[in-house]
Amino acid sequence: MNDVHNEKGTNKSLSLFFKSSFIVSGVIILISSILLYFTFTFDIVPPILNRGIQPATFPKALLILIIALTLLTYFISLKNPWKNEKKLPNSFYTTLLSFVVFITVSKFLDFFLGIALLSIIVSYFWGERRVAYLIMVSIIFPLIVFVFFETILGLRFPPGIITNLYYG
Amino acid sequence: MENLGLIFAPLFSYKLLIVLFFGTIFGLILGVLPGLGPTTGGALILPFTMTLDPLSAIVLLTAIYCAGTYGGAITAILINTPGTPAAAATCLDGYPLAQKGEAGRALGMATVSSVIGGIASVVVLIFFAPLLANLAYEFGQPEYFALAIFGLTMLASIGEGSPIKNLIAGAFGILISTVGKDFMTSIDRFTFGINELTEGIGFIPVVVGLFAISEMLTQSTLINQIFNRVALKAVKLPSIDDYKKTWKTIIRSSGIGSFIGVLPAEGGTVASLIGYAEAKRWSKKPEDFGKGSIEGIAGAEAANNAATGGAMVPTLALGIPGSATTAVILTGLIIHGVRPGPDLFREQPEFLYGIFGSMLIANILFFVLGFFGAKIFARITLVPNKLLWPMIFAVSVCGTYSLNQSIIDVWLMLLFGVIGFFMRRYGFSVVPVIIGLILGELVEGTLRQSLVIFDGNWLMFLQRPIALTFFVLSLIALSFPLIKRKKKNDKV
Numbered sequence: 330m331n332d333v334h335n336e337k338g339t340n341k342s343l344s345l346f347f348k349s350s351f352i353v354s355g356v357i358i359l360i361s362s363i364l365l366y367f368t369f370t371f372d373i374v375p376p377i378l379n380r381g382i383q384p385a386t387f388p389k390a391l392l393i394l395i396i397a398l399t400l401l402t403y404f405i406s407l408k409n410p411w412k413n414e415k416k417l418p419n420s421f422y423t424t425l426l427s428f429v430v431f432i433t434v435s436k437f438l439d440f441f442l443g444i445a446l447l448s449i450i451v452s453y454f455w456g457e458r459r460v461a462y463l464i465m466v467s468i469i470f471p472l473i474v475f476v477f478f479e480t481i482l483g484l485r486f487p488p489g490i491i492t493n494l495y496y497g
Numbered sequence: 498m499e500n501l502g503l504i505f506a507p508l509f510s511y512k513l514l515i516v517l518f519f520g521t522i523f524g525l526i527l528g529v530l531p532g533l534g535p536t537t538g539g540a541l542i543l544p545f546t547m548t549l550d551p552l553s554a555i556v557l558l559t560a561i562y563c564a565g566t567y568g569g570a571i572t573a574i575l576i577n578t579p580g581t582p583a584a585a586a587t588c589l590d591g592y593p594l595a596q597k598g599e600a601g602r603a604l605g606m607a608t609v610s611s612v613i614g615g616i617a618s619v620v621v622l623i624f625f626a627p628l629l630a631n632l633a634y635e636f637g638q639p640e641y642f643a644l645a646i647f648g649l650t651m652l653a654s655i656g657e658g659s660p661i662k663n664l665i666a667g668a669f670g671i672l673i674s675t676v677g678k679d680f681m682t683s684i685d686r687f688t689f690g691i692n693e694l695t696e697g698i699g700f701i702p703v704v705v706g707l708f709a710i711s712e713m714l715t716q717s718t719l720i721n722q723i724f725n726r727v728a729l730k731a732v733k734l735p736s737i738d739d740y741k742k743t744w745k746t747i748i749r750s751s752g753i754g755s756f757i758g759v760l761p762a763e764g765g766t767v768a769s770l771i772g773y774a775e776a777k778r779w780s781k782k783p784e785d786f787g788k789g790s791i792e793g794i795a796g797a798e799a800a801n802n803a804a805t806g807g808a809m810v811p812t813l814a815l816g817i818p819g820s821a822t823t824a825v826i827l828t829g830l831i832i833h834g835v836r837p838g839p840d841l842f843r844e845q846p847e848f849l850y851g852i853f854g855s856m857l858i859a860n861i862l863f864f865v866l867g868f869f870g871a872k873i874f875a876r877i878t879l880v881p882n883k884l885l886w887p888m889i890f891a892v893s894v895c896g897t898y899s900l901n902q903s904i905i906d907v908w909l910m911l912l913f914g915v916i917g918f919f920m921r922r923y924g925f926s927v928v929p930v931i932i933g934l935i936l937g938e939l940v941e942g943t944l945r946q947s948l949v950i951f952d953g954n955w956l957m958f959l960q961r962p963i964a965l966t967f968f969v970l971s972l973i974a975l976s977f978p979l980i981k982r983k984k985k986n987d988k989v
Contacts, residue, residue, distance in 0.1 A: 353919075353923045364672075364687065367687065371684060371685070378682075380681070380945075381681070381945040381946070381948040381949045382944075382945055382948060382953075384682050384684045387675060388675045391671055391672045391675070392672065394664075394668050395665055395668050395672070398664055398665045399665060402661050405661070411924065414922055414923070418717075418718055420718065421717045421718050424713065424717040425714070428911050428914075428915075431894075431911075432908060435904070436904070440898075440904075444891050444894055444895075447887065447890060448890065448891060451717075451883070451886065451890070452883050452884060455882065455886075456720060462884060465884075466887045470887075471891045474891045474892055478895045478896075481548060484895070484899045484902065487904055
């Protein structure tokens with residue numbers, strides 16, 4: 330796993346704020362703290378109706394446990410630093426961006442179009458340049474999947490500019 | 498034991514045989530493709546199983562599980578990349594042997610030892626699952642709570658990676674299970690005003706996100722990776738000399754794999770590493786390990802396949818998954834209205850023994866298909882990622898959407914994909930999240946119901962002998978990595 334200790338390439342020399350263990354622990358603690366705050370907004374069952382513990386108690390306990398364990402992981406990492414991860418390549422960010430494109434297009438235009446666009450972006454930026462393959466991956470295969478789910482599983486996809494043409 | 502005859506029932510059902518055949522082929526394909534595997538594949542195929550009756554659906558999933566676990570060895574031996582994490586140890590000797598021009602011999606040994614390990618573990622399943630189910634009749638809410646805690650601590654201590662990180666991931670999985678209406682009071686928790694979240698977060702968006710989408714993101718960072726593929730002429734059955742060298746290793750690893758499989762952990766992955774290490778420890782020629790030792794291949798492959806049947810024991814007898822793939826199978830059981838546990842053994846023995854029989858047949862089927870078709874399955878690795886992953890994305894999106902016809906599920910799948918990618922990048926295993934999610938309702942439900950029974954007195958847990966035993970075992974499980982680390986430090 331990535332938790333390799335005392336190896337070459339560990340980030341001992343990096344300043345505290347750029348250490349991945351600091352950033353990751355910080356993010357986990359921040360999100361857990363926000364969620365912990367939300368548990369205080371949960372409705373409370375009146376004592377006369379309450380059986381056992383309040384609905385917020387269990388998630389609160391879990392979040393406190395996560396925060397405590399994260400702090401422990403962080404303090405251990407001071408002694409045994411995490412392996413320094415390689416910088417993420419552009420293809421990762423392009424793929425992540427294609428998810429955003431998919432969400433936007435499938436919400437505002439069409440679900441099928443969203444899949445087609447994501448497929449063509451990913452395939453192209455991962456190195457595919459042959460038009461026939463791009464068409465196969467972005468149009469023909471999603472169409473097969475679409476028709477298969479629609480006919481075999483009786484699935485009705487959300488309305489959109491292309492889906493509406495299919496449903497008439 | 499009077500139900501043993503039911504094991505052969507699938508042989509007389511052409512429908513089950515067809516399902517088994519396609520499940521085995523599909524499992525082999527998933528196993529061969531690096532980054533996929535039986536867990537992701539099982540999750541992707543779950544929506545399709547809704548068109549099948551419950552037995553056929555579970556038979557399909559178990560066939561994928563058995564064949565997928567073996568399929569990983571083909572890629573491990575031919576391209577030095579484990580098709581599944583459970584085949585990682587197979588690379589160590591499989592690939593060097595293949596490089597010596599003996600890919601067929603390596604694959605032959607992997608196939609034979611996988612089948613023996615797989616069949617041995619089904620025998621363990623057949624005999625131990627009913628015994629464990631009988632024991633579970635004694636369990637009340639506090640015992641189930643303690644058992645679930647034990648399962649999670651075991652997962653943390655013997656799973657891959659840092660135990661503390663595994664515990665964080667497990668707690669995160671349980672936290673996900675608390676989203677939605679509280680089952681006792683109907684009070685909304687973490688719904689943030691989104692109506693679709695009141696029913697909670699489904700298993701499929703989480704598992705497809707954490708496995709398939711996060712793997713897609715991982716693959717996006719490896720697009721320039723070049724695989725050196727070793728040519729394969731044909732799979733060869735092991736020679737008498739090979740059998741003489743490996744029979745003890747195969748038996749030992751089958752036992753190790755079955756035992757590790759029963760424990761709630763990352764089943765095959767851990768089993769294969771231990772099986773490999775033990776094979777090396779007992780070998781007359783430990784210096785050959787890592788250079789193409791046939792014993793190394795046998796030790797790893799018998800163990801990882803033996804974990805399949807073992808992991809099904811707690812899944813069927815207690816409803817506690819023994820691995821990530823059995824968590825998918827457990828979900829399959831639940832969405833088909835089958836509740837695993839002791840009652841299932843009493844009320845539907847034909848269903849259970851149908852599963853046992855199907856697992857046996859799946860092992861024989863992947864032996865035949867692996868032996869004669871390994872060359873064809875190996876060609877699947879030639880499908881480039883730039884074409885494969887967009888197609889997997891399309892299936893993932895449609896499959897996730899199909900269960901509840903909810904677009905929120907698709908967004909959640911993508912969110913968990915991103916979370917899963919960063920978890921893996923920073924050394925957090927995603928498997929505890931899945932197990933935590935599956936066990937979450939059980940943990941919280943049994944805790945709260947126990948406290949109602951105990952009138953809020955937590956100390957009453959300690960007055961229940963079975964629960965107390967599980968708590969003590971949990972403490973031992975948690976302290977095990979610390980002892981291991983201390984021993985290692987002392988050695989240094």
